Amino acid sequence: MKVRVTLYGTLSLGVPGYRHAQGIEVELPDGATVNDLLALLEISESQRAVVAIDGRIRKATDKIPGEAHAQIFQPVHGG
Amino acid sequence: MKFIRVNMNEQTINIADVPPEYMGLGGRGLTSIMINAEVPPKCDPLGPENKLIFAPGLLSGTPLVNTSRISIGAKSPLTGTIKESNAGGTVAAALGHLGITAVVIEGQAPDGELSFLRIDANGDASLVPAQAYKGMRTYALVEKIFELYGEKTAVLCIGPAGEYRLTAASIQTSDIDGRPCRAAGRGGLGAVMGVKGLKALIVDQGGKSADTIADPETFKEANKVIVKVIKAHPMAGQVMPALGTAGLVAPVNSMGAFPSYNARKGVLEGWEKISGEAMAKLIQERGGNTTHVGCAQCIVHCSNEFVDKEGKYVTSSLEYETIWATGGMTGIDDLDTIARLDYLCDDIGVDTMSTGVAVAVAMDAGYKEFGDSAAAIEMVEEIGKGTEFGKILGNGPAAVGKHFNHERVPVVKGQSIAAYDPRAMLGNGVTFATSPMGADHTAGNVVGEYLEQKLDPLNAEGQVEASRNLQVGTAAMDCTGLCFMAYVALTTPEGGGALLKAINAKFGTQLGPEDVPALGMRVLKAEREFNKKAGFTSQDDRLPKFFYEEPLPPHNAVFTISDEEIDRTFDF
Numbered sequence: 001m002k003v004r005v006t007l008y009g010t011l012s013l014g015v016p017g018y019r020h021a022q023g024i025e026v027e028l029p030d031g032a033t034v035n036d037l038l039a040l041l042e043i044s045e046s047q048r049a050v051v052a053i054d055g056r057i058r059k060a061t062d063k064i065p066g067e068a069h070a071q072i073f074q075p076v077h078g079g
Numbered sequence: 080m081k082f083i084r085v086n087m088n089e090q091t092i093n094i095a096d097v098p099p100e101y102m103g104l105g106g107r108g109l110t111s112i113m114i115n116a117e118v119p120p121k122c123d124p125l126g127p128e129n130k131l132i133f134a135p136g137l138l139s140g141t142p143l144v145n146t147s148r149i150s151i152g153a154k155s156p157l158t159g160t161i162k163e164s165n166a167g168g169t170v171a172a173a174l175g176h177l178g179i180t181a182v183v184i185e186g187q188a189p190d191g192e193l194s195f196l197r198i199d200a201n202g203d204a205s206l207v208p209a210q211a212y213k214g215m216r217t218y219a220l221v222e223k224i225f226e227l228y229g230e231k232t233a234v235l236c237i238g239p240a241g242e243y244r245l246t247a248a249s250i251q252t253s254d255i256d257g258r259p260c261r262a263a264g265r266g267g268l269g270a271v272m273g274v275k276g277l278k279a280l281i282v283d284q285g286g287k288s289a290d291t292i293a294d295p296e297t298f299k300e301a302n303k304v305i306v307k308v309i310k311a312h313p314m315a316g317q318v319m320p321a322l323g324t325a326g327l328v329a330p331v332n333s334m335g336a337f338p339s340y341n342a343r344k345g346v347l348e349g350w351e352k353i354s355g356e357a358m359a360k361l362i363q364e365r366g367g368n369t370t371h372v373g374c375a376q377c378i379v380h381c382s383n384e385f386v387d388k389e390g391k392y393v394t395s396s397l398e399y400e401t402i403w404a405t406g407g408m409t410g411i412d413d414l415d416t417i418a419r420l421d422y423l424c425d426d427i428g429v430d431t432m433s434t435g436v437a438v439a440v441a442m443d444a445g446y447k448e449f450g451d452s453a454a455a456i457e458m459v460e461e462i463g464k465g466t467e468f469g470k471i472l473g474n475g476p477a478a479v480g481k482h483f484n485h486e487r488v489p490v491v492k493g494q495s496i497a498a499y500d501p502r503a504m505l506g507n508g509v510t511f512a513t514s515p516m517g518a519d520h521t522a523g524n525v526v527g528e529y530l531e532q533k534l535d536p537l538n539a540e541g542q543v544e545a546s547r548n549l550q551v552g553t554a555a556m557d558c559t560g561l562c563f564m565a566y567v568a569l570t571t572p573e574g575g576g577a578l579l580k581a582i583n584a585k586f587g588t589q590l591g592p593e594d595v596p597a598l599g600m601r602v603l604k605a606e607r608e609f610n611k612k613a614g615f616t617s618q619d620d621r622l623p624k625f626f627y628e629e630p631l632p633p634h635n636a637v638f639t640i641s642d643e644e645i646d647r648t649f650d651f
Contacts, residue, residue: 009329010318010321020360047313050330050530050531052330055333073330074314074317075314075527075531076327076527079400079498
């Protein structure tokens with residue numbers, strides 16, 4: 001399945017050629033989880049990335065729905 | 080460890096050792112415990128019985144990094160409650176280098192008289208007539224002050240809004256570059272300073288009489304660990320230098336919790352145009368600085384310098400709460416307008432948050448259309464000019480709601496909420512409702528708990544406990560002078576241990592981890608005691624009605640924490 005990904009914070013620095021307006025599209029097997037997506041993007045655990053889909057933060061083991069738009073952030077604790 | 084007490088009636092200054100009852104206190108702990116002890120709770124906040132207290136944190140003036148927060152306390156003319164508002168910049172370190180624990184402004188000058196309070200490099204204080212600076216905006220004022228006293232000077236000052244005694248008036252403080260762009264914005268403390276007749280507190284940065292450190296070697300070691308922990312932290316070490324707090328625009332919109340169009344929606348259409356990512360790109364393209372040192376001894380560099388199309392300075396630092404208040408709430412998705420509004424607020428001396436929300440309430444009431452940039456700028460200019468409508472606006476959202484007879488006013492105890500809708504981030508709603516300061520995100524911000532996936536923002540379970548723990552921890556942190564960015568990084572066992580070690584090395588104490596929440600609870604108890612004596616009850620710890628009744632898109636959620644649960648927040 002195809003998943004559209006938008007990266008925020010400093011996460012895009014690890015993806016050469018990333019353009020924020022377009023984001024990127026990745027291919028994942030059906031039933032892939034949030035963890036699988038982060039592994040594919042080579043986002044390490046130490047970056048504490050958070051994945052939001054349809055307005056909700058998803059757990060690492062949550063399955064990603066088909067045609068999803070995943071927004072990936074780093075936690076910020078306050079402004 | 081010196082106290083400077085200034086009597087504005089008599090124009091006299093007394094410098095003495097810190098009284099025993101206030102020993103070991105700093106920052107918010109000192110301002111709140113002093114106000115509770117010395118200010119009559121039912122007094123007129125704009126009368127002579129109120130006191131305005133400037134207190135650097137316990138660690139300000141030491142070599143420890145990121146300890147440049149100054150707490151400013153008084154009874155608030157905006158909320159009627161006790162108030163502590165803190166700011167960064169250079170003044171906390173300057174006072175700390177002089178061994179000054181607090182500057183207390185008492186009484187009030189005869190109506191219309193203005194003074195500077197000048198503290199020189201020897202720690203000597205004097206009142207200087209400042210009639211010539213009446214009505215002057217803050218950017219012009221600091222330039223004049225630097226001409227008089229040199230650029231190695233830290234300034235806390237008010238603009239026209241403080242002189243007009245508007246209840247959203249801020250106290251501005253100079254940053255590393257000498258710009259009055261840092262603010263103790265909340266609670267209208269600029270009006271208290273104005274009514275006392277104090278235009279500016281001017282402190283020489285060359286002081287060399289800081290309080291001694293009991294164990295300098297251990298202190299140095301602790302500082303090294305703290306630097307390492309902050310640098311390695313994903314937020315303090317990566318996101319903050321790249322985007323600053325504006326990095327929150329994306330996650331909070333994506334979670335549907337960005338109060339927009341006066342809290343009618345949880346997502347701003349076009350929020351990507353005002354996100355931290357968009358801001359950083361625009362600043363870079365124009366040759367400004369996305370990473371900037373704003374405060375003394377800062378290693379996080381969360382500040383930025385926003386420039387216009389010609390590369391000319393507009394404002395510093397454009398931050399999340401300001402982007403939200405002047406952008407999200409007003410429906411304005413244009414960073415140039417938002418930056419202009421930020422500059423105007425700093426220059427006039429009003430809180431960007433209360434002002435942005437006040438503009439939004441006026442728009443919601445039909446005065447102007449949401450998204451009207453020119454109208455928003457014109458409205459804020461009116462505050463500076465002191466027009467009748469400008470004064471209503473400068474008294475904050477509740478005053479605007481009353482003027483238009485409009486009920487949708489997102490305030491608690493008269494102070495506007497911050498950039499987290501209580502319906503989509505329930506724990507922040509608990510903090511807004513219960514904080515002794517009125518609605519205040521800095522009192523206990525739960526957003527990090529949601530992003531760290533420790534808590535579901537839409538599920539009532541655990542929200543009261545989260546708010547309580549954060550309010551206690553924040554109250555303790557606000558005593559130290561540490562900024563929030565550093566504090567978040569130091570919540571790890573290694574970081575927390577090093578911080579405690581630094582405090583013990585500074586004071587020669589043997590404090591343990593349990594003493595940190597104990598301090599936070601002591602501060603909160605003093606604040607709540609003051610409010611109770613001032614006439615506040617649990618019925619004041621409630622959000623405005625529309626948060627309980629009006630579903631917020633996209634989650635279509637309402638605030639679901641019961642009054643009984645809210646009232647358990649301070650069960651300690």
